[in-house]
Amino acid sequence: MLFSHNEYTNRLQRTKERMEEAGVDVLLLTNPSNINYLSGYDGWTFYVDQMLLVFSDEKQPVWVGRLMDAKAAKLTTWLDDDNIIPYGDKYIHSSVRHPMEFVGDVLTQFGYGTKRIGLEMESYYFSALCYEKLRNRLPDATFLDASLLVNWVRLIKSDLEIEYMKTAGKIVEKGMTSAIDAIQSGARQCDAAGSIYQSLISGTKEFGGDYPAIVPLIPTGEGTSTPHLTWTDRSFKHGEMTIIEIAGCYNRYHSPLARTVSLGKPDPRMEYVSNVVVEGINAALDIVKPGIYVEEIEAAWRNVISRHGIEKESRIGYAMGLSYPPDWGEHTVSIREGDKTVLQPNMTFHMIPGIWLDDSGVELSESFRVTNEGCEVLADFPRELVVKEDGYIDPWNQYA
Amino acid sequence: MLFSHNEYTNRLQRTKERMEEAGVDVLLLTNPSNINYLSGYDGWTFYVDQMLLVFSDEKQPVWVGRLMDAKAAKLTTWLDDDNIIPYGDKYIHSSVRHPMEFVGDVLTQFGYGTKRIGLEMESYYFSALCYEKLRNRLPDATFLDASLLVNWVRLIKSDLEIEYMKTAGKIVEKGMTSAIDAIQSGARQCDAAGSIYQSLISGTKEFGGDYPAIVPLIPTGEGTSTPHLTWTDRSFKHGEMTIIEIAGCYNRYHSPLARTVSLGKPDPRMEYVSNVVVEGINAALDIVKPGIYVEEIEAAWRNVISRHGIEKESRIGYAMGLSYPPDWGEHTVSIREGDKTVLQPNMTFHMIPGIWLDDSGVELSESFRVTNEGCEVLADFPRELVVKEDGYIDPWNQYA
Incomplete structure (x- = not known):
């Protein structure tokens, strides 16, 4: 790891404080810099849908991404293997399935399917279609724009x-x-x-x-x-x-x-x-x-x-x-x-x-x-x- | 130019045919490959909002982007200078203005503000927020997903x-x-x-x-x-x-x-x-x-x-x-x-x-x-x- 465990948990703590201020129960990060900042994740995989889910009441974030990239998450993050949840290749560039359907189901499994979900609405790697697919999958959730929440946490460097x-x-x-x-x-x-x-x-x-x-x-x-x-x-x-x-x-x-x-x-x-x-x-x-x-x-x-x-x-x-x-x-x-x-x-x-x-x-x-x-x-x-x-x-x- | 004028107009013609099939009056391209394919535009500017607008009844597309990048459009595209429409720096990373408000106004000026607008919903460079801002600016338009329309035109190479x-x-x-x-x-x-x-x-x-x-x-x-x-x-x-x-x-x-x-x-x-x-x-x-x-x-x-x-x-x-x-x-x-x-x-x-x-x-x-x-x-x-x-x-x- 490039930073101590302590530095990562400190970053996570500051993120959760801002989530609480913003009324966000779970934060869905797609900006690769923010994913790296909180988890250490590093790989050229952001060209397919991937996310770091930060739950207000879970100790660790959860990485969701493509199956072949799950090992990259195991090698580069401080997360437990259980917190690395891959989706299959059938979701990639498909006209009948979308990775956000998978993400929606993960959120439901964690009990967050009807909660207040913070999204990076202005991220390069969260498309307009991602937004539509996620909303359709979780019709009872409340969505909030949390685009720069972690960017602001990153402003002062260690x-x-x-x-x-x-x-x-x-x-x-x-x-x-x-x-x-x-x-x-x-x-x-x-x-x-x-x-x-x-x-x-x-x-x-x-x-x-x-x-x-x-x-x-x-x-x-x-x-x-x-x-x-x-x-x-x-x-x-x-x-x-x-x-x-x-x-x-x-x-x-x-x-x-x-x-x-x-x-x-x-x-x-x-x-x-x-x-x-x-x-x-x-x-x-x-x-x-x-x-x-x-x-x-x-x-x-x-x-x-x-x-x-x-x-x-x-x-x-x-x-x-x-x-x-x-x-x-x-x-x-x-x-x-x-x-x-x-x-x-x-x-x-x-x-x-x-x-x-x-x-x-x-x-x-x-x-x-x-x-x-x-x-x-x-x-x-x-x-x-x-x-x-x-x-x-x-x-x-x-x-x- | 890297291709003849004829090759560009041929690509444009095939794009317009697909637009007609899909019922799209104007196509808003943000995928830099598609913008390049139809206009020749080349520059590392896709990290800010930019678009190529393909109107069904205009001879040339219109490039919309940041003021400092307008010269890049003049140097690299086959478009007339009148078809290069820049927005000011006050739109960049602003919490009070958004480039899609500018794009919405351009569409209105061209008489397309209430027409059928094709969007690349799955492009890296058209965020969920872009989608929301554009919908809010053009409440009477009809939006259609045209994500891969030009990508399919590109399938067979010259x-x-x-x-x-x-x-x-x-x-x-x-x-x-x-x-x-x-x-x-x-x-x-x-x-x-x-x-x-x-x-x-x-x-x-x-x-x-x-x-x-x-x-x-x-x-x-x-x-x-x-x-x-x-x-x-x-x-x-x-x-x-x-x-x-x-x-x-x-x-x-x-x-x-x-x-x-x-x-x-x-x-x-x-x-x-x-x-x-x-x-x-x-x-x-x-x-x-x-x-x-x-x-x-x-x-x-x-x-x-x-x-x-x-x-x-x-x-x-x-x-x-x-x-x-x-x-x-x-x-x-x-x-x-x-x-x-x-x-x-x-x-x-x-x-x-x-x-x-x-x-x-x-x-x-x-x-x-x-x-x-x-x-x-x-x-x-x-x-x-x-x-x-x-x-x-x-x-x-x-x-x-």
Whole structure:
């Protein structure tokens, strides 16, 4: 197990307290991060229906999933074997049966078929059809939306969680170094992506990497005017910019980091924007400390950029930590105007105030934790636009 | 664009025909594979709400998504800019607004707010909450489940799609070779995973790799008794088996492949099981041809294994091709008893009849397309248990 039995039962206790506040008798978790957080479960099995059932009056949660994956639950969770309840393959991608019928029957067997059932209505892995099938199976139950209940429990990290995130920070330093090395005029984007992956997954000598919840995002050229493009097998070009947004991941805990590379002398406008972004990040990190509102971080950033005539429509960051694809954000706190969350030590965020203009963009980011007096960034990497005066020779052409 | 304008409009036409059959006036697509299939859209943006709206009486679909991602739609789709309709960041992870309210208003503007609306009720990226919010916004609409409508349109591939999948087959041959090279006693699992990633993403000299919809699955030792474990930073051990399930991916088209490696002489029981699996796959591939039922493939397999005293509870394969995380399966056809789909040329499947026993397991698989007379596997890789008599020296210890 990656955490002590005590840490898991403590998490479970805090979850049950929130369930009681929300009037939830049983909580049905499908978000793989929440399942992992409470049980330790880890496997690429969330593409079929699976759940962790947290009963208000049972000591352990119950894992429900596909038969072939039950052994994964036995190997990776702290649950007793009796609390691992598999369904047969006949439920998979069937037009006549649905796994939620099975789940409904399990709830009935545990005496919860007519109780108040908390659902993650906004989870990637609880579809609209799951909701309909479950309601049909349990017509006398009361359903409540408990989408972010466990996400909020996860907001403040334990010391060991912070340690994992700092390790992820070491891994992302290595990944970013590989990225900057690999991005050269004439090099294929896919080769750079391959190199980034090898760094992030292999990890450091002491700590192996895990798969990040988002693939490397490396938009280049005009593609930098939007943040979420991946790569092609075309080549990087001299005179163009490339954004790199990646994360180190260790035991499913993330440390994201973004930088921007210019191959050759950057456009003066984008150099100016980069400097403003760095100044804005510095100002925003400077005011972070326990007791302030999250929105104050964004205000400090906005104060800097508006002085330089730059506007930004979107939020500049979000809470993050433990995660599975497709997102490493926790979907709770956003660093933006109106977010009145009060900062506390060991909250962790990714601050990524990207600026995307019509035909080009810049991203620099920092992941940080709130400390007792201020904050601490998770990765140590120069906070600046990377300018490479490259003289790359295409090895394929060279030896062809 | 990766396909001709003609191919996209042809796909759209076939989709509209099925919409008419199903009585759907407008189809709301959230499955990223279906969005890509009809529009060309490609980006890691499906972790926020986005949709492709297919109107029965409009020439082009409409993309709706986050403002910062609108440029990605302009760069990757064949749609006119007017058909790209972004919503603001205030809708993201908000407790007071929801993107489906915006989508509802777009439908009303197009005159479809009271029509028959087809939903992908079983998509990963259309949550139960999306469904509720949309119903509340459009109380006079009629909602229909159209979950797999486009998935079924995708079942038979075009010649260019087959070409992409064969290219993915070349990439997975390279990835599997790297995997087998990297899996050695004393080597860390994460280093093998890093090496596999580099091969799959870098691709071949001619064709760069794309990210597969599932990460490399490399359960080892007792972990081979379940299929969907990833990796740790512990080392492979002499005398243990490791399963490798990976896919090459090219332009989002997949070619999955599984093999099993034994480090040192295999347990005779598992060697026996491997031989039976190979014999079963051979028998199953042998009977594939247009005109037969899909379930006949499974029957041919089962006939072989039952003769050897082996049973398998789960399906042995599924339709696949174009995909995004978290699954490369198409969720339409399953190779199992009862599936009466009639095979036709250019249907494509991953046949993966894994056998997982109490403490160990074996997987070998083949991806194949149905041809005019029979079938053709997409990757050329020896179909056998890989036995390595390894003499690996840990480089960290060697140079420490």
